[in-house]
Amino acid sequence: MSESTAAAPAAPATPQRRASLVRLQMLVADRGALTGLIIIGLVVLIAALAPWIAQDPTQQSIINALKPPSAEHWFGTDEFGRDVFSRTIYGARPALMVGLLSVLVSVAIGVPLGMIAGLRGGWADTGISAIVDIMLSFPPLLLALMVVTLVGSGLPVLIVAIGLAHVPIFVRLARSSTLLIRELDYVAASRTFGGRDLHILFRHVLPNIVGPIIVMATLSIAGAIREEAALSFLGLGVQPPNPSWGNLIRDGVTTILEAPWLALIPGLCLTVSVLAFNILGDSVRDLLDPRDLASSALKKGS
Amino acid sequence: MLRFLLRRLLSLLFIAIAVPTIVFFVMRMVPADPALVVLGDQATAESLAAFRAKTGLDQPLLVQYGNFVSDLAHGDLGDSMISGEPILDQIAAVFPHTLSLALGALLIGALVGIPLGVLTAVRRDTWVDFGGRVFALLGFSFPSFYLGVLLLLVFSVWLGWFPVIHTMRGDSVAEYLNKLALPALSLGLVQAAYVTRLTRSTMLEVLNQDYIRTAFAKGLTGRKVYYKHALRNVLITVVTAMGLYTGTILGGAILTETVFNRPGLGKLLIGAIAQRDYNLIQSGLIVFALVIMVVNLIVDLSYSLLDPRVKHA
Numbered sequence: 001m002s003e004s005t006a007a008a009p010a011a012p013a014t015p016q017r018r019a020s021l022v023r024l025q026m027l028v029a030d031r032g033a034l035t036g037l038i039i040i041g042l043v044v045l046i047a048a049l050a051p052w053i054a055q056d057p058t059q060q061s062i063i064n065a066l067k068p069p070s071a072e073h074w075f076g077t078d079e080f081g082r083d084v085f086s087r088t089i090y091g092a093r094p095a096l097m098v099g100l101l102s103v104l105v106s107v108a109i110g111v112p113l114g115m116i117a118g119l120r121g122g123w124a125d126t127g128i129s130a131i132v133d134i135m136l137s138f139p140p141l142l143l144a145l146m147v148v149t150l151v152g153s154g155l156p157v158l159i160v161a162i163g164l165a166h167v168p169i170f171v172r173l174a175r176s177s178t179l180l181i182r183e184l185d186y187v188a189a190s191r192t193f194g195g196r197d198l199h200i201l202f203r204h205v206l207p208n209i210v211g212p213i214i215v216m217a218t219l220s221i222a223g224a225i226r227e228e229a230a231l232s233f234l235g236l237g238v239q240p241p242n243p244s245w246g247n248l249i250r251d252g253v254t255t256i257l258e259a260p261w262l263a264l265i266p267g268l269c270l271t272v273s274v275l276a277f278n279i280l281g282d283s284v285r286d287l288l289d290p291r292d293l294a295s296s297a298l299k300k301g302s
Numbered sequence: 303m304l305r306f307l308l309r310r311l312l313s314l315l316f317i318a319i320a321v322p323t324i325v326f327f328v329m330r331m332v333p334a335d336p337a338l339v340v341l342g343d344q345a346t347a348e349s350l351a352a353f354r355a356k357t358g359l360d361q362p363l364l365v366q367y368g369n370f371v372s373d374l375a376h377g378d379l380g381d382s383m384i385s386g387e388p389i390l391d392q393i394a395a396v397f398p399h400t401l402s403l404a405l406g407a408l409l410i411g412a413l414v415g416i417p418l419g420v421l422t423a424v425r426r427d428t429w430v431d432f433g434g435r436v437f438a439l440l441g442f443s444f445p446s447f448y449l450g451v452l453l454l455l456v457f458s459v460w461l462g463w464f465p466v467i468h469t470m471r472g473d474s475v476a477e478y479l480n481k482l483a484l485p486a487l488s489l490g491l492v493q494a495a496y497v498t499r500l501t502r503s504t505m506l507e508v509l510n511q512d513y514i515r516t517a518f519a520k521g522l523t524g525r526k527v528y529y530k531h532a533l534r535n536v537l538i539t540v541v542t543a544m545g546l547y548t549g550t551i552l553g554g555a556i557l558t559e560t561v562f563n564r565p566g567l568g569k570l571l572i573g574a575i576a577q578r579d580y581n582l583i584q585s586g587l588i589v590f591a592l593v594i595m596v597v598n599l600i601v602d603l604s605y606s607l608l609d610p611r612v613k614h615a
Contacts, residue, residue, distance in 0.1 A: 136549075137591045138590065138591055139552060141554075149575050150331060229448075233447055235576070249451060253451055263455075267448040271445065274445070275439065275443035
């Protein structure tokens with residue numbers, strides 16, 4: 001990969017840094033990636049500025065219940081007269097928080113486990129793969145559901161539950177990539193020179209599997225946002241009166257005959273955010289490895 | 303082939319033992335006391351003790367586990383903590399509805415996804431390809447429960463073509479299918495997105511192979527090459543992957559059944575969680591995992607039958 005990139009003699013940066021700079025430029029030049037990045041940036045901005053652009057999302061006003069969209073209440077009001085625009089804006093917070101942090105949990109647990117399984121083989125591999133196989137016999141949503149049932153709902157629980165549910169994908173990805181890299185000549189050479197496992201993992205394996213991991217992480221953020229919304233929709237995620245796109249859709253369904261927009265608008269925000277991460281993930285994957293389309297599509301099924 | 307089969311069965315056996323065991327002990331880690339949860343704060347010490355004796359909760363953990371395994375081996379999932387009904391009967395009553403939903407979704411996924419995937423690959427870089435890829439990306443991103451809400455709103459509330467409430471009593475086949483249509487569509491279209499994408503990429507890969515070039519060089523028509531030579535090989539991969547997506551579909555069924563208020567395994571599980579019916583939650587999770595496991599095994603076996611390369615590996 002970057003080792004083979006030749007740097008111009010006068011270049012101030014190292015070959016690795018130049019290569020990543022080129023990739024970054026390509027990413028911005030790619031229309032899909034740029035679209036994804038812009039939407040994600042907007043959502044992050046809106047979530048961060050929520051206290052300044054929205055009213056108190058939990059403030060009730062029963063006289064104003066179920067008002068259609070107006071200049072005063074852009075997205076109308078719900079059955080308690082709460083401003084749905086404000087609730088939708090604040091709903092971006094749990095989505096992003098759970099999306100980003102839960103994937104950190106999955107990567108932090110899954111990647112080291114997968115690399116160890118791939119590099120060491122033997123019992124470590126058998127044990128780790130067995131656990132992953134068991135976890136994969138549950139759909140991620142069901143795994144997260146199990147944790148939430150056990151510990152109760154709340155943002156930290158959601159982050160850990162959804163993060164754990166995505167661990168198997170990262171274990172598998174890191175393991176299979178490590179298995180390939182382990183056999184390469186330069187790893188054998190490093191071993192000959194007395195390179196230990198940790199050195200090989202961090203110096204040789206990790207830099208080479210960072211690309212696929214970033215792609216999978218971006219796509220997993222999309223999945224995690226969807227799962228947070230799903231759990232909240234089922235009443236097991238973010239608890240009312242705190243808003244989340246999932247529980248806003250749930251509330252909207254109960255009043256779908258009188259006020260269909262209550263479910264439609266938060267759902268649209270949810271879908272667009274998930275879409276943005278999917279577009280970004282797809283573009284990054286195409287940039288990193290345009291030929292590996294089939295296998296990545298397969299991996300995504302889990 | 304025999305070795306492959308044995309290895310698969312062995313790993314299946316391992317998971318079949320491990321999953322219920324893990325679910326059992328995980329459910330025992332629940333911080334709340336099930337007796338207190340079911341009977342409420344006002345319950346007397348005697349009634350709590352009676353409840354624990356009746357449900358076996360007063361036994362040591364390992365004895366409870368032994369009883370659980372022995373019951374499970376006899377096909378007995380125990381009784382619901384809330385209603386006292388046998389759980390197996392409750393699951394048997396709703397399982398056909400979840401099964402028909404999953405099969406319907408798979409069918410829609412295949413009928414929409416495979417042709418669209420082939421078409422986008424054959425017409426690569428045309429507007430057909432672009433449209434198909436946008437469909438796939440949208441399907442990927444649409445949460446199935448939100449899609450369900452949209453379908454419900456448009457086709458049931460606004461157009462009135464389908465029922466809004468999905469009770470399952472006294473149905474003729476036509477009525478049943480009528481009630482299945484929207485839920486299956488909301489899960490199936492998401493599935494179709496996965497299938498489109500996978501079919502497209504697999505087809506593109508196959509079209510790059512030497513034997514396809516040979517077929518064209520022999521003077522065969524495009525249609526013959528695409529549908530006779532290429533598609534057959536694509537289908538092996540796609541059918542396998544679709545089997546593996548069953549887990550995702552069953553996970554989605556939990557949401558779809560909630561949106562459409564449709565009886566099923568997912569609805570039963572969510573109800574059990576809401577009521578803290580630990581026995582029912584435990585059995586629901588085990589049944590979910592076992593169904594997915596069996597489907598995966600069938601997929602694995604059919605894969606080895608379809609693809610001679612696996613048979614001899």
